[in-house]
Amino acid sequence: MKIIVIGGTGHIGTYLVPHLIEAGHEVINISRGQRQPYQPYAAWKDVQSIEIDREAADRAGTFGDQIRDLHPDVVIDHKCYTVESARLLVEALWDRVQHLIVCGTIWVHGHSTSVPTTEEQPRRPFGEYGINKAAVEAYLLDQARRRGFPATMLHPGHIVGPGWKIVNPAANFNPLVFEKLARAEELALPNLGMETVHHVHAEDVAQAFWKAMDNWNNAVGESFHVTSPAALMLRGYAEAVAAWFGKPANLCFMPWEQWRAAVSEEDAERTWDHISHSPNCSISKAQRLLHYQPRYTSQQAVFESLDWMISHEIIKTA
Ligand SMILES: NC(=O)c1ccc[n+]([C@@H]2O[C@H](COP(=O)([O-])OP(=O)(O)OC[C@H]3O[C@@H](n4cnc5c(N)ncnc54)[C@H](OP(=O)(O)O)[C@@H]3O)[C@@H](O)[C@H]2O)c1
Numbered sequence: 001m002k003i004i005v006i007g008g009t010g011h012i013g014t015y016l017v018p019h020l021i022e023a024g025h026e027v028i029n030i031s032r033g034q035r036q037p038y039q040p041y042a043a044w045k046d047v048q049s050i051e052i053d054r055e056a057a058d059r060a061g062t063f064g065d066q067i068r069d070l071h072p073d074v075v076i077d078h079k080c081y082t083v084e085s086a087r088l089l090v091e092a093l094w095d096r097v098q099h100l101i102v103c104g105t106i107w108v109h110g111h112s113t114s115v116p117t118t119e120e121q122p123r124r125p126f127g128e129y130g131i132n133k134a135a136v137e138a139y140l141l142d143q144a145r146r147r148g149f150p151a152t153m154l155h156p157g158h159i160v161g162p163g164w165k166i167v168n169p170a171a172n173f174n175p176l177v178f179e180k181l182a183r184a185e186e187l188a189l190p191n192l193g194m195e196t197v198h199h200v201h202a203e204d205v206a207q208a209f210w211k212a213m214d215n216w217n218n219a220v221g222e223s224f225h226v227t228s229p230a231a232l233m234l235r236g237y238a239e240a241v242a243a244w245f246g247k248p249a250n251l252c253f254m255p256w257e258q259w260r261a262a263v264s265e266e267d268a269e270r271t272w273d274h275i276s277h278s279p280n281c282s283i284s285k286a287q288r289l290l291h292y293q294p295r296y297t298s299q300q301a302v303f304e305s306l307d308w309m310i311s312h313e314i315i316k317t318a
Pocket residue numbers: 006007008009010011012013030031032033034035036052053054055056077078079080103104105106155156157158159160
């Protein structure tokens with residue numbers, strides 16, 4: 001098939017695009033041409049790349065037509081953040097594609113009532129990003145179920161892989177948190193360290209995208225969580241990382257307001273975003289309907305990233 005991947009050189013596309021080429025598809029990447037994939041697979045030489053700025057083209061009202069005129073069978077969209085952006089694409093592709101698969105986020109849930117959270121639970125998103133992604137999901141599923149448009153939405157957790165900084169045991173991106181654990185220095189966690197984060201390896205996210213394509217009849221009109229099999233509690237995550245460095249975790253705990261005052265504004269903002277969501281998602285729907293089988297547990301995914309961050313001196317353990 002001819003597959004267009006919008007934003008194909010990012011975390012997910014790095015693994016997805018080579019897989020699609022190896023499976024025999026023709027792949028076109030749409031991006032601004034500002035970055036390269038994180039891993040240099042040989043398959044990239046067979047990928048056509050077209051430079052389009054999605055936001056500018058959406059504003060000009062030309063993006064949907066540009067994609068439609070490439071005559072894709074399938075469109076995979078990693079850069080859709082508003083209903084208007086989704087609507088422009090759906091209307092341009094009406095009756096023209098077999099499948100539109102859009103990347104969402106587990107932030108569509110806001111806070112959950114019971115965990116692990118299933119896709120069927122009511123949406124209570126908060127924050128502009130989660131609210132907009134939940135609106136995109138509602139729009140796409142409505143177009144699929146009421147009007148027969150072949151749309152699917154996949155909701156990844158915190159994407160992990162070698163090449164970028166990942167969510168750490170204090171639920172932010174500061175490498176110092178890993179360094180403290182590596183050196184058995186005291187690390188303060190907010191509250192009781194019982195809030196959760198839910199990672200997923202980028203390769204497993206890519207797997208869900210191609211499996212959604214391969215299981216079209218189960219995927220259309222549905223949304224799916226794409227995470228590791230189990231979320232991590234911050235305290236357990238910190239202990240696992242310390243153990244990985246052969247050290248005990250030297251943890252202390254502070255009420256949120258006290259903890260927030262002790263870290264930078266940026267760290268506090270990131271941590272709050274993660275712990276106020278405290279995601280813990282079920283993947284049983286994706287396992288059942290898409291045959292999604294993540295290769296990585298959260299710990300395995302994190303340790304691969306840690307290796308990369310140490311070898312690139314983002315984390316200094318000595
Ligand atoms: N990161 C996470 O932990 C996480 C978690 C949950 C959900 N998500 C979702 O994942 C999706 C992002 O996927 P990703 O993490 O694989 O992407 P990413 O690593 O953020 O990469 C972005 C891709 O989009 C391209 N791009 C950026 N701005 C663009 C623009 N204006 N026009 C066209 N292309 C543009 C980039 O290439 P150029 O820069 O060269 O244009 C690159 O190919 C989003 O829908 C996000 O909501 C991410």
